[in-house]
Amino acid sequence: MVFTLLKKEFNANKNIINRQNIWMNIFSLVISLILMALEITLFVGVTSRFVFYGDGAEAFFIIFVYGLTILELILCTRKISKSLYDKNDNIIMLVRPIRSSSIILSKLINIYIREVISVFFIIYPIFISYGICSNLALSFYFISLLYIVLIPLFIIGVGLVLSIFYYYISSFLANHNFLQIILGIAFFIVICYFYGIVLNFVTSLVTSGDSNELINFFNTENINAMKNASIYLGPTNYMINAFLNIDLGQNILYSALILILSFIFGVLIASAFYLLIRRSSFSKTRYYSSNKVINSPFNALIKKEINLFFRDTNYILNYIALLVAGPYLIYIIIVAINNLFTVGNMGAFASLLPGIVGIFDIFIIVLFTGVINSSASTLISNEKMMIRINKVLPISYFKQVLAKLCVPFFMSTLSLLITCLVLYFSKAIDLESFLISFFISLFLILSNSIFSIYRDLKKPNFKDSINNNLVSGILWSLIFPFILFFINLIIIFIYYFNQIDSSYLFNLCVIIDSIIVFFIFVGSILHIKRKANTYYQKIEV
Amino acid sequence: MDEIIKINNLYKSYGEKEVIKGISLDIYQGEVFGFIGKNGVGKSTTIDCMVGIKPFNSGEIYLDGFSIKKDAIKAKKTFGYVNSEPLCYETMTGREYIRFIASIYKVREKDFEKRLYELATEFDILNDLDRLISQYSHGMKQKISLISSLIYNPKILILDEPTVGLDVMVSQSLFKIIEEYRKNGKTVFVTSHNIDFVKRICDRVAIINNGKVIYLLDLKNKPQYREHLEEIFLSVYSSDMKEEKVGKTQTHTINVENKDYR
Secondary structure (H helix, E strand, O other): OHHHHHHHHHHHHHHHHHHOOHHHHHHHHHHHHHHHHHHHHHHHHHHHHHHHHOOOHHHHHHHHHHHHHHHHHHHHHHHHHHHHOOHHHHHHHHOOOOOHHHHHHHHHHHHHHHHHHHHHHHOHHHHHHHHHHOOOOHHHHHHOHHHHHHHHHHHHHHHHHHHHHHHHHHHHHHOOHHHHHHHHHHHHHHHHHHHHHHHHHHHHHHHOOOOHHHHHHOOHHHHHHHHHHHOOOOOHHHHHHHHOOOOHHHHHHHHHHHHHHHHHHHHHHHHHHHHHHHHOOOOOOEOOOOOOOOOOHHHHHHHHHHHHHHHOHHHHHHHHHHHHHHHHHHHHHHHHHHHHOOOHHHHHHHHHOOOHHHHHHHHHHHHHHHHHOHHHHHOOHHHHHHHHHHHHOOOOHHHHHHHHHHHHHHHHHHHHHHHHHHHHHOOOOOHHHHHHHHHHHHHHHHHHHHHHHHHHHHOOOOOOOOOHHHHHHHHHHHHHHHHHHHHHHHHHHHHHHHOOOHHHHHHHHHHHHHHHHHHHHHHHHHHHHHHHHHHHHHOOO | OOEEEEEEEEEEEEOOEEEEEEEEEEEEOOOEEEEEOOOOOOHHHHHHHHHOOOOOOEEEEEEOOEEOOOOHHHHHOOEEEEOOOOOOOOOOEHHHHHHHHHHHOOOOHHHHHHHHHHHHHHOOOHHHOOEEHHHOOHHHHHHHHHHHHHOOOOOEEEEEOOOOOOOHHHHHHHHHHHHHHHHOOOEEEEEOOOHHHHHHHOOEEEEEEOOEEEEEEEOOOOHHHHHOHHHHHHHHHHHHHHHHHHOOOOOOOOOOOOOEOO
16 A cells, blocks of 8 residues: 555656656756756865865864755755645545555655655765865765765654644745735845855855955864864764764764654654644635725726735745845845956956946846746736636736736836845946846836746646746746847957947947847737737637 | 527537537527536537637627627626636635626626625625635535626526536525526526436526537427426437447437427
């Protein structure tokens, strides 16, 4: 029975991958490789300096691996909660003659295998990197594979306990939309803050290896603090020490104790909770709305879109929170880019061609706001079967499409305005760049949204929970900014190699960008006006 | 009598497969019309074409004189439609969803409140209107679908399998509402697998098979059809099965296309 259930779990995972189109799989792979490269660069960059300063490399290694283990734990907690407390799955399973222990066991085996694979790709490269940086013997690379096989027991054990809290918190948040938005924004701002720190750090590593910031970071006090901290990071510290042949017996004992106890404790607690959850009923929250009937069908559609936006957890987390946190993210990157152009070769290049920094800043703003606001690519697909009801409504399809565009466009404009204001008031960009970035981005976002909704109309995806259209929307949103960027780059190179007076470089690039964006915008409007009705009409569900 | 729904020589195919093969029907004001057939013979596709969900290859459909192809918006204002599977926005409450539909059809606030109270009481869902639809059972969602299509008092009611998931009490309420509709000179077009339901409420019935109307029976004026509806229904498909055994494809002795028994 366990084997049959396990097969069901594997098939469910396999189907998710199969349902994705080739572009989505390639996109996921590229993103994973970039993240892996960033992780390894950061680790090797810092470790080589510890090796250079002679001390602290091992403590940093333990802290880094422990950090990644915690990251795995967070991801695994979500995985466990989704798998173990899946309402639909439980409804199906509840009526079958299957013992709960078999269900739990099959789910745990599935999670364990997925965890081993995940740890292998996320954490094992760090072991290899550390081995190379510290010239360790070949046996270290083999013995450290034990970490990949054993640490999932700790991750799953603790994850099982945390998943209970996760379950309650997510159930609570599901009925408190405003709180969801606040927490979503707070979460992304925290992520952006740490992203900013890492970005600054990587920029420092790339540009000036001996900057004051870095030298301060590797001082004796910090190294000692890291060493002291690494003592408490079990079971990672015990396992790594065992792999490095330090106090072998004691470290193996401690590692085994933590791994086994955390796993058993987690399984016992979660099993009891699983049985409780299966018998629990659905919550019966009431929403009181005192609004009246709206006498304008178009306004009613807008209101419906607002409702769908603010009550959909996916939108709240993936879009709205990111939209509000976007300005901060872009600010961090612009500051990093501006710093990059003040030192070294890039600094020299910028002094030769004044205006180039502004062009890069505009590109970054256009690029990121475009990507963040690419949600229009799923506006039709997200209607799912409700598209049948929409098609019956006595409102023209063009107006329905227009209503769909209004809400995300308003949100995007607001986000863009905040972004540009933040950048202007923090003096990251000047007034000229502020105005140009705002208007170019505004028209590009609108054009992108129109093209995205057009693509979604043409080939909607109503069935899959994972929407390929979102990924293709993100990829498409990159095209226009990169077209502008490459044209600007060509102009920059023409100026550079022909040694033309660069006083008007920035203005020329901006004028050309504006003309291109104008044509893209007009093209998108004409296109959607001509095709919206036809494609909407053709949708069959 | 005035024709309020007119279907002329309707053809619809999915790729190479032709599913509707020249259906023609006239449905009159104030009648309850049943459209029945086994699964997969083209009932829902016909309804989808009628209400504008699916485009069709050729033919014409008029609702209260408006072509669903050429005058879609006006045609859509004339009917209320209930899907076979209840469809509502799950992130809205029952009241919000019904209000959204009422807003689309420009129902006045005063009329809305009055009608909502009446319908919600009739369907026994008044106390649950402020809960999220995602928390509703299948039957409750179907009630919300029904109320949302009745809230603006349309001239025509198009119901695709309306009794699925409804308990006996609610089905009874649905009978009552359809009866009221008929009394007020309005039209109901209904598909159902439930022969008893059709027998009880319909004035006329069309039996469809392989994308064609096989029988058009006047139950109102010829009570014997009402009595033997189940037998007639079964005879269509049992003879169809015999036909398959002997390898025939299209014609059949009882397949009198569009034969009007009035």
